[in-house]
Each structure stands twice: as C-alpha cells, then as structure tokens.
Amino acid sequence: MSLLSLFRPARTESGRKLHDFHGGIHPPQRKTLSSEAPIRPGPLSATLVLPLNMHLGAPALPCVQVGDRVLKGQILAEASGPVSAPVHAPTSGVVRAIEPRPIQHPSGLDALCVVLDSDGEDRWTALTPCPDYRDMPRAELVARIRDAGIAGLGGAGFPTAVKVNVRDSQRIEQLIINAVECEPYITADDRLMRERAEGVIAGIQVLQHLVQPMETLVGIEDNKPEAIAAMRAAAAGTGIEIVTVPTKYPSGGEKQLIRVLTGKEVRSGGLPADVGVVCHNTGTAWALHRLVTTGEPLISRITTLTGTAFAEPGNVEVLIGTPVADLLAFGGVPQPHTGRLIMGGPMMGFSIENPLAPVVKTTNCIIAAPLSELPEPEPEQPCIRCGACAEVCPADLLPQQLYWYSKASEFDRAQHYNLMDCIECGACAYVCPSHIPLVQYYRYAKGAIRQQAAEHQKADRARERFEARTARIEREKAEKEAKRQARLEANRQKSSPATSVAAATPAADPVADLKKAVGEASSAYKAAVKIAKEAEEQGADNAADLRAEADQLKARADELKIALRDAKANAPAAVAPTAQAAPADPVADLKKAVGEASSAYKAAVKAAKEAEEQGADNAADLRAEADQLKARADELKIALRDAKASAPAPTRPAPASPAPAAPPAVSLSTAPESPTAQANAEDEASAEAERAKRAQRMKALKTAFNMSHKQWKEASAALERAERDGLPDVDTHRARVDKLKKKADLAKAQLNELVEAAKADMKASTGTDLKTLKLQAARAESTVREKTAALATAREAGDEERINVLQQELAAAEQQALETARTLKQAVAEQGLSDGDDA
Amino acid sequence: MALLHVTSPHATSSQRTGALMRQVMLATLPGLAVLTWLFGWGTVINVIWAMLIAAAAEAAVLKARGKPVGLYLRDNSALVTAVLLALAIPPTAPWWLTLIGVGSAIILAKQLYGGLGMNPFNPAMVGYVLLLISFPVEMTRWLAPGAAPDLATSWQLFLDRYPGADALTGATPLDSFRTWAGDASALAAEPILQGRFAGLGWEWVNVAFLAGGLYLLWRRIITWHIPVAFLAGLGLCALPFWLYDPVRFASPLFHLFSGAAMFGAFFIATDPVSAATSRWGRLIYAALIGVLIWVIRSLGGYPDAVAFAVLLLNLAAPTIDYYTQPRTYGHDKPKRGTG
C-alpha cells in the first residue's frame, strides 16, 4: 500500500481500474542477462529422464516396457485417475529403463522415471491436429488436451484438462492469462510473447472457447514493453485485453494477480473458479496452440538459462527430460561449478545438488550463479521484531508470529495466524535484516501439520472400523442367543417325557428324579459299551448292532445329563440344601452354581467334540450349546466374585471347608464317569481324550489345591492370632485348620497321582519322559549358541569356507532346537504338565 | 560440483541489522551536535563512555551465556541502547551514573530476558528510569542553555570532581512550566520559556532530532506509523486543554518541541523489539504514548514523562497486538488473540 496509490488510483490506458495487493518487494530484476537473445533450440541429449510425477495429481502409469522403441510424441505413461496427465516421449529412441532416478525436488530424493535413450533421428509419431476445434464436441477437445499431457507451465503443473473442464454451474467472468513473470532472472514468457505472440493469442482463443468467459485479460508487467507491444498487435480485434500491471514481486502469484486485475479475493482454501476467475499461463496457451495446429503433445518448453556462470545465457526451447547437466554444458557453464544451481527463480526456486535431475514441464528457469552473484546465506540472527516481513507479505499475514510459533512447533497457534495461506513467495525472508530463513520454517510447520492431519485421519478410520466390528460381534452374539433359546425350548419338550419315564422312585423333586435317570442311563450305556467292545474283540456279528445300541444309549444319557444341568441351573436354591446342610449362603450357592455350570460346560464340550469327530449332524448345535454353557459359567463366576467382594471375611470361613472340596469333588465325581463314558471304539481317540481329560483334571486339581492351601494358610494365621490374643475359640480355629490341611493334602495327593499318570503316559506314548525331553531341548539350544559364536569368530576372521560350513551347521542346529522345543511343548501341553511338575 | 544446497529465497535484500542500527546512531548526530553546542561536551563524553560500557557488558554476559560474542555484538544493538541512554541523561552526569544506567539496561533489561529480540521493555528507558528513581539529584541537574562549560569543566563533571556542580544547574523548560503553571506573569518572566516557539535552546534540540528522524523515515529504517501517531497523540491531546486555559496548560507546539518529545517519537518509541508489531497496533501504541506523556507532564509528578509512558505502553503492546491483527487475504475478518 504505497502512499502514492492513495492519491493516484492506478488505471490502465484502456481505463480499467487496477487494484493493489498488500506488501510486495522490488528486488533487482536481472532480466537483461537473458532477455535480449532470441529463443534458440535446446540440445538433444543422449539420455532423457522423464519423471512420472511432473504434474500435480497422481503420477502417470507407464505403458511401455524396457526395450521398446518409441517415436517422438508417443505416449510413454498414461494418466491415472481424474487429476493426472500423461507423459510423452520428447524424441525417438529406445526405453532404457523404468526406475527411480534423481528428480527435480529440493529433497534430492529419487522417483520413478522413464529413461529414454535417444537415437538422434528425432522421428515424429503420427500426429492429428485439430484446427477446427470449435466444431468439436467439448468433451472431445478436453480429452485431446488431456491426452496431450498439457499441464500448467507456470510452476504448479496442474493438469490443464481438469482446469478447463469448467462445470456448467460455474459462470466464469474473467479468463486471466498470467504473463506477469514477476520473478527476477526469468524471461521465458517475455521472449515467447515477443517472438510468438500470434501463437499465444491463438492458444488463448482455445481457452476462451473452452471456458467461455465474459472477458479475457492478459496481465503483463510494465518491465516488458516489447512483449506488451507484440501482444497488443497480435490481439487486435480479438477481444483479448492486454493489461499492464506495475512491476512488483509477487504480482504473478495467482491470488495476487486476480486481486490486481479484478479486485476480487479468492477465499482461503478456495479456488479461483469460486469467484468466477480462471488463470492460465502463457506457456500453456502456446502449448494449446501447438496442439490444435499440429497435434503435438507437450514435449518441450521454453526455459531461461541465466546466471553469470553461463557463457551464453538466454532462453532455449528445451525437450522435457533433458538433464540439467546437459543444459549447463549447452550454455557454457565452466566446470566445476561452485555456487548455486537453482531450478526455478531466485525467490521461489529450489537449489539442486544433483545436476542429473531433468527439466520437467514446470521448469521455467535454470540459474547457475557463482558465489559472487548469489553469495552464501548469512547466519541467522535473532529476530528484532522490526515488522518488515509483515509489511511486505502479499497475503497480509504476520510472518513474525508464524516464525515464532513454527519455530516452537506450536502448530495450533501457527494455524490460528493462517499459516496455510502463505504462498511461500519468500518476500518476508528477502527483507529480513536478521537473515532468518522464514519460508523454511513455514514449510516445516506446514509439513508437520499435514502429517498430523493424515495420522488423525488414519486414527479416525481405524476407530470406525473397530466400532463396526464390535457392533457386528454384538449382533452375532444376540442372534446366537436367540437361536439357543429356541433350541432349548425344543430340547425341554423332548427330555421332559424321558425324565418322567426314568423317574422310577416316587420322589417329588424333579432334580432328584433326573439325577437318578441320568445315573441309570449312564450305567446302561457303560454296560452296553462293555458288551460292544467284547463283541468287537471277538469279532462277533452283532458287534456293529451292539455298538449302535451303545451309541444310542450314550446319546440318551447325554440328553438326560443336559436336562439335569438345566434343571439344576433353573433351581439353584433347591439344589443347595441337597448338596450340603449349610445355611442358605449366597456365596456358597453361587459357588455351587459355578461348579455345576463349569462341569455342565465341560460335559457339553466333550459331547460336542465327540459329535464332531463322528461327524454327527447336531455337532454344530452341540458346539453352540457348549458356548452358551461357557458363557453361563463365566457369568456365574463373575457373580460369585462380586458376591465374594461384597461379603468378605465373615462368609469365607463358613463355606470354606465344603467349597474347596466342591469343585474338585464335582470334577472328580464327573471325572470317573467321563473317561469310561468316553471310551469309544478307537483307542487312540480315547487315549487322546483321556489325556485331555487328565490335563483338565490336573488343572482343576491344581486350582483346588492352591485355593485350599491358601485358605489353610489363612486359617493358620487366624489360629496364630487367636492363640496370641488368647481368644476363646482357639479350638474351632484349630479344627478348621486341620480340616483345611487335610483337604489340601488330599487335593495334592490326587494331583500327584495324576501327574505320575501323565508322566507314565507320556513315557508310554513318546518313549521318553519329561526330564529327558527337557534335556534334549536344552542341549539343542546350547548347540545353537555354540554355532552362533563360532560363526561370529569365523566372520571376524574372514574365513569364507568356515563361514559357509558353520552357516549350514547353524541352520541344522536351529532346526533341531526348534523340533525338540516343539516336542517338549506338545508333550507338556498334552499331558497338562507344567515346568514345576518335575519330580 | 560443490553446489550450495540452501533453501529459497536465494536473493536477499542487503539490509542488515547491524547496518540498520548504525543508521539509527547516525541519525542522532544532529541532536548530539545541538546538545553539544548548547550544553558543552558532557553529552559527547557520556555517549562515548556509554558505548564502551555497553559493548563490554554485552560481551561479558554473552560470554557467560556461552554465545558467540562477535556474531551478536555485530548487530550493534547494545551500542544503540547506549547512545540513546546517553542522550537522555543530563550532560553533567558523572561516570558512575552512566555506568549503572547502561549496565542495568544491557544486563537487566536485555540480556536477562534472553538477549536481542526478547526484551519486553525498552532497555534504554529501563536504565533511564532506574537512574531517575535512584539518583533524583544527579538526574535533574541540567544546565542552562548558552552557558556551556568548557571541556575541562565537563571532564571534571564527568569524573565527579567538580565541587560547584549544583551552581551550574538550570531548569529545563518543562521544569519551569510545571513550577509556574497558572501564574501568567511568572511564565512570562522565565527566560527559559522565551524561545521562538518552545523552550529556549531546547526547541532546537528537538528540531535536530526531528531532522534525524526524518532521515530515518526517508531511508525506510522506520515507518511513519509510530512517529506520526506519537506526535499526533501528544499534540492533539494538548490542543483542547491549551485552548481552554493557556496559562495552566502548555501549547501543543511547546509540548512537541520540548523535553524528549521528538527524541522519543523517532528513536525511543520506534524500538522494534518492545513496540507493537501490526500496523494499527503501532498507531494505537504510539498515540497512547503521546496521550500518556501529556497526562504525566501536565497532571503527574515528573517533568518529563517519555520514559514512563514508553514503559507503560511496552506493557500493553502484546495486548494491543492481540486486537489489531491484519485481515489475511482470503479471510473475511481479522483474527483475535493467539489461538
């Protein structure tokens, strides 16, 4: 906002009112270095490197293969997705490779490129010009533009086909052609307009046809009088207005130029099309002109070679993909070049370290400047808060605050100060007297913010997935529950007549009746199984029949058992008095219920397993039933825990004595049934099942033993205390202690029995005992270690032969170790043993 | 190729903090010259002595903080603080007065807060105020204009060995006006108030500083916002009261050209580190300083109020910035606060 502009509103000759944007700087132009020589054709490099991501949007996908022979203008990579552009061969030759190569990026990283070896012949492929583009359907023209790979040549590289594809709902008022070229050193558009103004105007007319604006403006800075004259002459009578804007950096910025020419402001985060404006670059217009007149795709562009290191600075029409090194040689830069090698202008361009990086569609300038011209940057000094940066910022930001908060990584505050509206023009850093690299801080902050946003999005999506999954599981559970209820109803119908039949004794209690029925059914089944087995051993004829009978009886017995469990579960209060004479204690009841539910579940699991082994139809149902019972058992366990928590010490001693006995008793009581009940024809299966059972029993016994042991300890402590304090009920304590000890000892004894049995079984089945297995595993491990150490020494010694040999040995040893470990684990798991069960 | 791999922009303006500060010091030369003409060599001696102390103090603290001394001394900010403080204190100031003032300005008000760019208060003004409240006698021992002592006397005064120092003192215009305000005849009789448009002799000091300030504006070292708003605030605040009662209240011209008004407008209040940063913020900041100066001068207890006004507004600068952020391109309204 200069003072003079307050008094003299800027107007062009045609009377159009020009606006101004805040800030801006006037760096030395240095354009005469390269603006006086005409455009000359660039070199034809031996190798051309074509990055697939030359434009904004998705990288192109290669559609040729290594070794293919291509012609000039042939498509090498296709556009992928709606915002993308294809890549064409700039000259004829052979595709050498499609691989990562250093590209035009300040990071110096590689990206996928098509590497083309030119054959020097420069043969064109078949081209189809479309000079009658006005008669073509719009979509076809847009497709032609897209297929030609035309992107914004001003520096952003936005695919032109997308930009011209204006929606019918968007009314474009102004089509602005950005010929401002505000950055120092660059003169590409200047020369283009001076020499090829007619072509440029023709290209603009193509744009006009596509966009249908109300007015077309070409903005040119007043430091290019010849270009203005040439364009004015060429645009005479076409309705295209050539507007001269005052020289100020960065009036070539899209948003700033829109403001200057039309006074409109593009909303933060919005597009110019939202305010009815479309901006294109001069070079793009020229490329469009070439497309419609000759059908050429975008394979070359005008690039300024400048900087005092060039012996022959000027503008060249360079093939896209030409490595910068070739251009340096072409322009006569003495090797080795020290100083800056910049791709782009001095304000917004980036310095490249690898001169093998290629020229791409957006490279408008190469600056090779020795240190005398662009000296090394000065060291950063503290900010003196002078505010010069805020005075020159074209976006009217507060660069000082952005600097403080970007430096401190306080990204929320930086965003509050509209960090994302920074166009990174570099004007603030240009004027900073303390030489602070402000734009670098903003780039860092913007990158960190974008990364945070991406991670946030990822986390959101993960959360959504998780919620959907939990909902689905809930749904499935509910469905299962409904099915189970239905089946239970059906079962209850079936088993009630059986129960009434089996109830021989006239007892009023249905549970007791069921129990008796179960007992009878079980014994009948056992007998039948015995008979069947004998018959099979003797090879009698009716063996199969007997077996079938036995199965039937088993099924019956199982049904009755399930019915009994249900009945018991449905009437826990009635069950409690029959189980013990203790008063109705909720904890004890729950304990009983838990025990019963667990055993019911175990039985159901066994039944289900069997059924699955035999491939019976109701296997799935039984399995589901088992799941239900498990759920029930878990619920009861939780209820028991709650009850215990809400009624601590007092209730514990009372049911302590019967309770620990109950679970082992229950499991023990069911255990004798199960092995015999399970004794099927196949010995192996039975042995396995037996093992499983034993393992389970051992686990149950272990828990029981631990519990009773713990209770015994507590009782002992209580006894001690009672004795110490001289309480009257010492004797009761003592009695309890003794009882508990007996229980614990009993459990331990039983457990030991089972452990011995397991060990014996293991010995019988695997031929070894636990100890040996463990020894084997340990030995294998140590062998591995030895070999590893030997290998390391051999490596240090560099003994190749020995290394190979040792590697093989090491592999073998590792294999061995793995096997022994696995065997050990299996054996232990099968038998339900644990490490502590060694005798 | 040993290429320089640095970030854009690759061109920078040739402005340097050190050069900026040097220009500021240059711009004080006219004022220094007039002060010397009126009051003798005392001020020059003070300026040189203050610059020495400032450089030494800053170097010492930077060393203690483990920072590269040469790099940080190059920005000349300590020298500017010293020059400004030396110009503000009386020419009869003994050596230890300047020593304590500059020492506390550099060490307490600047380095202890983190060095250049981190101090919330104008260091020169902090030093001035510290001296003012500690040594009221020495700090109000001004000379009568025109009766400039010679170099030897000035040197003796500097070394604090001049026994008749009190005999030399003369009141400043602001002092006189305060004393005799309301008494038209006494005001007319006071010689110091008989200058062309403001206090005798002192008006030229202010004109000289105005010239220096305009030079800074022309070289774009400072922007117009703070000086213009400062002077406008002071002048426009004095105007109605003077119109109402010219005997009790001094004229705007008197206020603008006496004491440290011009000095404050172009050199003190424009200290970038402690001032507000946004455009509107600077206008408000400087205008309030002007108003406060008039208030303290006319209604308060001290004859000259630039230092106190500046310090008080330094306190308020962050809040002013809070409410005066510019509207960024593409947004509808300016933001408030810091998010």
Place this chain on the structure above:
Amino acid sequence: MSETASTVDYATLTRNGLWKNNAATVQLLGLCPLLAVTGTVVNALGLGLATMAVLMASNMTVSLIRNVVTPAVRLPAFVMIIAAVVTVIEMVMQAFTFELYEILGIFIPLIVTNCAILGRADAFASKNSPAPAVYDGFIMGLGFLLVLVLLGGMREAVGEGTLFANMHLLFGDMARDWTLTLVGDYRGFLVAILPPGAFIGLGLIIAGKNVIDRWASERAKRLKAPMEKGSRRVRTTGSVS
C-alpha cells in the same frame, strides 16, 4: 496416620528447611513481607524473628490439637491458631521493641497471611507430634530468616552503604555501635531500597541458589561417574563375547 517421634528424620528436616525446600527461595511463599521490609538488616531480622516465633508456636499448638480437629474444619482452626499467635507476637513487639514495631507497621499482622506458616501447619504439624513440629517450625523459620537477612543486607549495603544500622531497635542500647559503614559518604542507591531493588535482589538470590544447586549436582555426577563405568556391560556389537 501420625508418625511416631522416632521416625522423624531431623537431618532431612534441617536440610529441607534451610535449603532444599526453603520457604522463600524454593517455595516462594511469604514474599510480600520479604519484599517489603527487607530494606535494612534490622527490619529483616525483626520480621524474620517474629515469623520464626510464630511458626514455632503455631506448629506446636497445631500439633497438640491434631488428633482433636476433624479434617473438615482443620484449615479454619489452623488459621485461628495462627492469628492468635500472631496477635500475641505483635503485642510482645509492641511492648518490647516499639520503634521496630512502628517501622514494620502493617507487616507484623500480615504474618498471618504468610502461606509458609499455614503450609507447614497443614503439611507437617498436623501430622506429627509436638517435638518435631516445633523443630520444623524453627528450621523453616530459620531458613526464611536467613533469606530475609541476606536480602536485607544486600539492599542495605547497596542502597545505603551500611550494614546493621539501627540494630538498637531490636537489641537495645548495647547494639548502637554495631553499625558497619561500608562506603564513606555514600550517595545512596535509592532503587535498592525501593521495591524494584527487592525484586531484583530476590531474583539474584534465587538464581544464585540454582547455580549452586546445579554446580553441586554436576560435581556429584562427575564424582560418581568413574565408579559406574565398570558396573554395567553394554553390548555394542552383534556378537556375544
């Protein structure tokens, strides 16, 4: 749960009260009187002794009643006790050191608001028996007093060029000639006597304490380091030796 007397570590209490948890330089409590009355050593000493007396008396009282007071009303109860004690001390000063009482003025009753006293009452005295509580009060008060006297000495020396001036206000006539004149014919550095000098002086004292702490910890680290080297093996290569 109250600790028994045998479990209180007097050494830790002393170290904390005087240095590590000093009421003025670490807890930053009671700064109002500290900044206001430390213009001279005698003022600082007077207020410091008064605060120490209050601390000891209030701690003892609070400790004696700690098992009787319910948690709900303990803070009002403590404040009442402290107020009573302060009133007593004020009356004592009014009786025996009248001039000092007049100089210190409002700051004697304001000892009630000294958060260090309420803080010690709540944090320590209400949880310990009387003997350690009294000791804690004494040592905390002593720490506070030392800072007061140090700051007072600094400000008096820099501001007026003397030390121990006017000690007779506190100690009677025999203390009249205790005054040390450090700089003859001192012009006086007023800012040291005024509040800004107090803030700057306290800032320097706290900074000095932090520097000493840091130096001490670095020295301790340096002394420990050689011993630690051999006690742990750190594997730096992939092979196991």
